[in-house]
Amino acid sequence: MAQLWGGRFTKETDQLVYNFNASISFDKKFYKQDMEGSIAHVKMLGKQGILTGQEVEGLVGALKGILHEVEEGTLSISHEYEDIHSFVEAELIRRLGDTGKKLHTGRSRNDQVALDMRMFTRQELLETDGLLKELLHVLLAIMEQNLDTYMPGFTHLQKAQPVTLAHHLGAYFEMFKRDRQRMESIYHRMNYCPLGSGALAGTTYPLDRQYTAELTGFYGPTLNSMDGVSDRDYLIEFLSALSTVMMHLSRFSEEIIIWNSNEYQFVEIDDAYSTGSSIMPQKKNPDIAELVRGKTGRVYGAMVSLLTTMKGIPLAYNKDMQEDKEFAFDAMDTVKGCLALFTGMLSTMKFQKGNMESSAKNGFTNATDAADYLVNHGVPFRDAHGIVGQMVLCCIEKGIAIDELPLEELKDISPVFQEDFYDAVSMETCVRKRLTIGAPGQEAMKQVLALEKEYLGSDWKAGLKEWEVGLLRDV
Ligand code: ARG
Numbered sequence: 001m002a003q004l005w006g007g008r009f010t011k012e013t014d015q016l017v018y019n020f021n022a023s024i025s026f027d028k029k030f031y032k033q034d035m036e037g038s039i040a041h042v043k044m045l046g047k048q049g050i051l052t053g054q055e056v057e058g059l060v061g062a063l064k065g066i067l068h069e070v071e072e073g074t075l076s077i078s079h080e081y082e083d084i085h086s087f088v089e090a091e092l093i094r095r096l097g098d099t100g101k102k103l104h105t106g107r108s109r110n111d112q113v114a115l116d117m118r119m120f121t122r123q124e125l126l127e128t129d130g131l132l133k134e135l136l137h138v139l140l141a142i143m144e145q146n147l148d149t150y151m152p153g154f155t156h157l158q159k160a161q162p163v164t165l166a167h168h169l170g171a172y173f174e175m176f177k178r179d180r181q182r183m184e185s186i187y188h189r190m191n192y193c194p195l196g197s198g199a200l201a202g203t204t205y206p207l208d209r210q211y212t213a214e215l216t217g218f219y220g221p222t223l224n225s226m227d228g229v230s231d232r233d234y235l236i237e238f239l240s241a242l243s244t245v246m247m248h249l250s251r252f253s254e255e256i257i258i259w260n261s262n263e264y265q266f267v268e269i270d271d272a273y274s275t276g277s278s279i280m281p282q283k284k285n286p287d288i289a290e291l292v293r294g295k296t297g298r299v300y301g302a303m304v305s306l307l308t309t310m311k312g313i314p315l316a317y318n319k320d321m322q323e324d325k326e327f328a329f330d331a332m333d334t335v336k337g338c339l340a341l342f343t344g345m346l347s348t349m350k351f352q353k354g355n356m357e358s359s360a361k362n363g364f365t366n367a368t369d370a371a372d373y374l375v376n377h378g379v380p381f382r383d384a385h386g387i388v389g390q391m392v393l394c395c396i397e398k399g400i401a402i403d404e405l406p407l408e409e410l411k412d413i414s415p416v417f418q419e420d421f422y423d424a425v426s427m428e429t430c431v432r433k434r435l436t437i438g439a440p441g442q443e444a445m446k447q448v449l450a451l452e453k454e455y456l457g458s459d460w461k462a463g464l465k466e467w468e469v470g471l472l473r474d475v
Pocket of ligand 1: 023110113323
C-alpha cells in the first residue's frame with residue numbers, strides 16, 4: 001500500500017478498503033496526460049516564482065524521463081500505488097528527493113484528475129473523428145462508382161421505390177458527417193482547463209491559470225473552480241456522441257447482414273472479414289457486422305452508467321466520480337475498434353449489382369411512377385392509385401412486372417396508356433427523374449457528391465495547432 005495522505009491517520013487502511021478505493025489498474029491509462037499536465041503545472045509554478053529555476057529543471061527533466069521510460073517499457077507502473085498520480089509523485093521523490101515533494105504545490109488530485117481525463121478524452125475524440133473521416137472517404141469512393149447501380153429502396157423492409165447504391169450509402173454519409181460535427185462542437189465546448197481549481201475552491205498561490213491552459217492546449221481556464229473539479233458533462237456528451245456513432249454503425253451492420261444473406265445476395269463480404277462455422281462447412285458468416293451491432297449496447301451502457309453516477313452528486317468532487325473511467329475507456333476503445341473494422345469490411349466488400357438491380361425490377365418499385373404516369377395524363381391521383389393497385393394484383397397473379405403487361409391489356413384497364421408508358425416506368429427513368437436535391441436522380445446526386453467532396457477536402461482539426469503534435473507546447 002502506497003498512498004499520499006497518511007498524516008492524520010493512526011491506523012493502516014484495511015487491505016480490502018485499499019483495493020476497493022484504488023484506481024491505478026485503470027487510471028494508468030492516462031499516464032501520459034498525467035505527466036504532461038504535471039510538466040505544465042511545474043513550468044507555471046516556475047514562471048510565478050513559486051518554484052526556483054533549478055527545481056523546475058529537475059522536475060521537468062525527471063517527469064520527461066519517467067514518461068519516456070514508461071513509453072519504452074523500461075519502467076512499469078506498479079499497482080502497489082493507489083493511483084497514477086501517487087505513482088508518478090513517488091517516482092519523482094525517489095529520483096529527486098525533496099524537490100520531488102514540491103510537485104503537488106498548489107494542486108489537488110481533484111483538479112489533476114479532472115485535467116487528465118479531459119486531456120485523454122480530447123485525444124480520443126480527435127482519433128475517433130479521424131476514423132470517422134476515413135469511413136467517409138470509403139463511402140464517398142463507393143458512391144462515386146455507383147450512381148447508376150439500381151437497387152430497391154425499402155420502407156417497412158418492403159420494396160418501395162427504386163434508388164441507387166450511391167443514394168443509399170449517401171444516407172450513411174450524412175449520418176457519419178453529423179457524427180463528426182458533434183465531435184467538433186463537443187471539442188470546442190470541452191476545451192477549457194480545470195487545473196488550478198484546486199480541491200474545489202482554487203488555491204492561495206498566485207497561479208497563472210491562463211498559462212497552464214495554454215501549455216496544455218486549452219483555449220483558457222474553466223471559470224468556476226467547483227465546476228472545474230466536478231464537471232463531467234463533456235464526457236457524457238462524448239459518450240452520447242459515441243452512442244450515436246454506434247447506433248449508425250449498428251443500423252448499417254444490420255443492413256449488411258441482410259444484404260449478405262442467402263435470400264438477398266446484394267453483397268459479398270470479403271473472406272478476410274468473414275468467419276466460418278465449426279460444424280457447417282458451407283457457412284461464411286458476417287460476424288464483424290454482427291459484433292459491431294452487438295457492441296452497441298456496451299457503449300450505450302457507458303453513457304447511461306455515467307449519467308446515473310452523476311445525477312445525485314452534490315458539489316463539488318465526490319469519490320463516485322472515479323466511476324467515470326472504466327466504462328468510458330471501454331466505450332472509447334470499442335468505438336475506435338468498430339470504426340476501423342467496419343471501414344475495412346466496407347472497403348473490401350463486393351456489391352452484387354446485378355442482384356440489386358433485378359430485385360428492384362421485380363418488386364413493383366415503379367408502381368408510384370405508374371400512378372404518376374396516369375396523373376400526367378389527367379387521371380386524379382386517388383383514382384390512379386386504385387388503377388395501379390389493380391394492375392399490381394393482376395401482375396402478381398401472372399408472376400410478371402408492371403412493365404411486362406402488354407399494351408392491349410393496359411388499354412383495357414385505362415385508355416390513357418400509350419406506348420411511352422414503358423419508358424416512363426423503366427428503372428432508369430424512375431431514378432433519373434428524381435431530380436430534387438437529396439433525391440437519387442444522377443444529376444441531383446452529382447451535385448451532392450461535389451458538396452461531400454468539398455466537405456472532405458477540409459478538416460476542422462486543421463486549426464488546432466496545439467494538439468496536432470499531441471504534446472505540450474514548449475513555451
Ligand atoms: N482516483 C480519483 C478519481 O479518479 C482521483 C481523485 C482523488 N481525489 C480524492 N479526493 N480522493 O477520481
